[in-house]
Amino acid sequence: MYKQNLHTHTKYCDGLDKPEEVVIAACEKGFKSVGFSMHSFLRSCSVPSEKIEAYKNEIAVLRKKYAGTIDVYCGLEREMRDNAEISDFDYVIGALHYFRIEENFVDFDIDSEGVRKVIEQYFNGDGMEYARAYYQDLAQLPRYGNFDIIAHFDLITKHCEREAFFDLSSKEYQRFAVEAAEKLAGKIPYFELNTGAMARGYRTTPYPDIFLIKELKRLGFGAVISTDCHDKRNLDYGYEEAEMLLKKCGFKERFVLTKNGFEGIEI
């Protein structure tokens, strides 16, 4: 099985490991390539450009050092409303973790207690309204840059297995998600089947939900498997399961990054 993870965090943002430790772990797990995706925006602030430069330089050193052993790519997980420069990365993951409400960045990629407070404070306690706002925002991603991959398409469902902030099976909810997918189709080529919340115990299945994977297939998006890794031990967490899920949803291929850009591989 060709394993590659392009969604990898390190000590440069909220990950546990140094980049080289991740590269070594990737080699040990039999990866042919690995990509890093530092957050451009963290704790409601843009990451200073000097720090992003230092990250890029360190990844460039590793790329040379490990050439011939493993291919190392340098990407960025760019927050939608952040303005970090994205032109000189190997790939860019577009993500939405914050609402912009009045002058504030409101983080919703937080624990379930925090999400409950966000819904109370900004959405009059209406979880469905919270979901609607998320998808309406997500659909705007292409206005903010040229992204390759849409991060964790239904991040808003992170805690929904434990606490029903809104009804995932309702037509209303599913319509919001599908409408966003329709607006993004043809503008951002790939979505990720993301196992990160499984590794961290929030979910038992990857993002996105099955109905959405099928809709994304219908709309012509390509699929990339990501582990949204913050701990090198989880670099391939749920990888086989994710590929099986793609097959079950009708995908015949998934995409990996190569020196020639993204290429489909049969699954």
Ligand SMILES: [Zn+2]
């Ligand atoms: Zn993310």
Ligand SMILES: [Zn+2]
């Ligand atoms: Zn991430």
